[in-house]
Amino acid sequence: MAGPGALGSEVFPTIEVQLKVIAEDVIQKAKVDNAVVEVVEGEARNVLCDAVDKHQASILVVGSHGYGVIKRAVLGSVTDYCAHHVHCTVMIVKKPKMKH
Template identity: 65%
Template sequence: MAASEKQVVVVGVDESDYGVHALEWTIDHLFAPSMPDYPFKLIVVHARPSAASTAGLVGPGAAEVFPIVDADLKRSAARLVQKAKDLCASKSVHDVTIEVVEGDARNVLCDAVQKHNASILVVGSHGYGAIKRAVLGSVSDYCAHHAHCTVMIVKKPKAKH
């Protein structure tokens, strides 16, 4: 690798506090202010679900609902992109690429790793138990087994009572 070529870090974010925490952890640990010339290029990826997968409607009236659901998903993604930009700016990380890709998070993140030839994929952990993970699936578990790079699963510390 050439000296000027930076390794790529892809961070998967979603609307949850866990995804945002993963981004914050990455910035705090890999983009420290004491290193003015970061050795990494940061790419933040949000997998936006499709209107069809979110609405899950079949039958009459579905065609009228999809545009409303799609517009809401786009607004939600725009809010998340702004939140990621604000977080990066607040920590003086300005060389960041943010991508919103429609699709299942598992596939979107693994595809982003391939597309950008990433060295590290960082994802948050929702902390689901075995039953919820079996029913809902685990993006972090899937990526740990299928992404062709190192996968860092960041857990958000539990709040102290």
């Protein structure tokens, strides 16, 4: 049986290509000229905080899953972590409510 991360080394390049295609589509739709696409492997909160420092970002935009207080307390929150650790403005975008 393979150890942790063994499958990741085989799958990551495929996922990286797919993520870059999606990101380029978003950039094109947003009509942004100077966007940089990076796909980085790691724990999301650390990757985001490092990216803010690396690129000297003035704002970090992150999504919120809308988990309840208990679930967020147990699982932790990438958004909450970033809001307290990055050295820039953090904009939290909530998931839109579903219409019935």
